[in-house]
Amino acid sequence: MRMSRYFLPVLRETPAEAQIASHRLMLRSGMIQQASAGIYSWMPLGRRVLGKLETIIHEEQAAAGHIPILMPTLQPAALWQESGRYDDYGQEMLRITDRQGRHLLYGPTNEELVTDIFRGHVKSYRNLPLTLYHIQWKFRDEIRPRFGIMRGREFLMKDGYNFDVDEASAVHAYNRHLVSYLRTYQRMGLKAIPMRADTGPIGGKLSHEFLVLADTGESELFFDSNILELGLGDSDIDYDSREACASVFDRWTQQYARTDETHDPDHFARHVPAVRQRRSRGIEVGQIFYFGTKYSEPMDACVNDASGQRVPVHMGSHGIGVSRLVGAIIEANHDDKGIVWPEPVAPFAVGVINLKPDNEEVSAVCEDLCVRLEAQGLEPLYDDTDDRAGSKFTTMDLIGLPWRLTVGPRSLAAGELELTCRRDGRTFNCAPEEAIGRLTDIYGVK
RNA sequence: CGGGGUGUGGCGCAGUCUGGUAGCGCAACGGCUUUGGGAGCCGUAGGUCGUUGGUUCGAAUCCAAUCGCCCCGACCA
Secondary structure, eight states, X not given: OBGGGSOOOOOSSOOTTOOSHHHHHHHHTTSEEEEETTEEEEOHHHHHHHHHHXXXXXXXXXXXXXXXXOOOSEEEHHHHHHHTHHHHSGGGSEEEEOTTOOEEEEOSOOHHHHHHHHHHHOOBGXXXXXXXXXXXXXXXXXXXXXXXXXXXXXXXXXXXXXXXXXXXXHHHHHHHHHHHHHHHHHHXXXXXXXXEOOOGGGOOSEEEEEEEEOTTOSEEEEEEGGGGGOOOOXXXXXXXXXXXXXXXXXXXXXXXXXXXTTOOHHHHHHHSOGGGEEEEEXXXXXXXXXXXXXXXXXXXXXXXXXXXXXEEOEEEEEEEEHXXXXXXXXXXSEETTXXXXXXXXXXXXXXXXXXXXXXXXXXXXXXXXXXXXXXXXXXXXXXXXXXXXHHHHHHHHHHTOSEEEEEOHHHHXXXXXXXXXXXXXXXXXXXXXXXXXXXXXXXXXX
16 A cells, blocks of 8 residues: 555644543554544544454454354344343443334344344254354443543444353353454454453353453453463364363463452462462453343243253353454553554554655665565555655654565665564565565465 | 533644733645755745623623533443
8 A cells, every 4th residue: 555545644743632552542643533422433544453353353253163244233122121121221322213213222232133133043952052243333322431442432342142052052152252262362462361250231140351461451450470371272272172162261260360340359369379469450352251041031032952842042142342452452562652563463564665755766666565565465555655764764653563664775775675673673684575575474474 | 420621723732810803833835955763944824712692892811501522430342
């Protein structure tokens, strides 16, 4: 993408309203623009990051055998009256009346709608297990939106719902989701820690939240430092294996890890050695629930089991805060110059800076570079503008592409350009071919 | 919702207390010089001061109402 033809409205000065790094940097790098309190437009750069996150989520969901659908943002109130949540949910739910006087709501979550879809089509245990999910905009009329998209009222969420014939199957679905979420966050360059959680208005008996460590997080965390050493291993997991999923679940949940909501100070003090006790702040980026028949019973979502009995299905739901993740990733990956994107979620793989756009040789090298990068599936953002060099460097640092190729007459005289790492600043002087080779290695494309 | 702020060219702000008809920096545009880490000089353009009403000879400034936004608190992906 040529910067001269792109829409990248970066701000030189920090808008007064931005209090935390991610909000400040998202506004300055032209990723978002506020439309109203807690409601944002996503500009091209921000939209690209959302797209990267969605792609990773879809791939990991597919690996776990979950099926994508797309439900609407507006839902009929009647379904929520059926589950009993229309009155329970409170002021946080935005209620709407259409011209016919019909009562609608802008969905804060989708248990009722998906249960309605399920019950109309699935009648037998033979069609289970089934997990349906979508990535859709939600609206929760927060009392006080703040911190940019971190606590918006409108936000993009991946929400999934599993349907199983009995509790044991549903617990497997729960464990399977825990594993797939850990893999999803890992692919985004994040270390997310599962922590036992309250179930809140979703209801149910089993729930874990996923938290990313960040000083500006809204939750206070207490955990055993051993959990920071845990990995997922290098091999693929068999998601159909109850034992395999349960063992990952056990490994990740046997260490003490709680938020302030569920923290048990006595237990923490007695069972976690003092040298391993950690206290930190974190950002919640996802949550999983098992709630059994809470919705299937009142909404009559039943299947025939193996013995011919009609039984309510066991369900759980699972959410990833996609738009919030953008903020969380920035909180965990920035410095005083700007954002430092992890490669898998970067809006562009590499920035190409042309130091002399009016020099034909330099420009020819840049154009050729971009064509070849694109042929490798590595999207470049090509700064072909006639700004001064310093200004280009500063902008590129601000928007935080992980790698930068700098092309100017000085190094080109030796047949070289510069490949610079945004995170640590190390620079390689090398020929274009070698730079492309290094980048394809880094991004793991062939 | 309670408490505290705030609203002035695209962005960041001053001016409000003590009414006299709007200013600074950045950005934009033009010219010259400059050109490998946010250039310099000269010039140009852009605002009925959130909105409505009131007081006054006169309101960005005083009064009232209203709307928006931000911060602190109780709630949440």
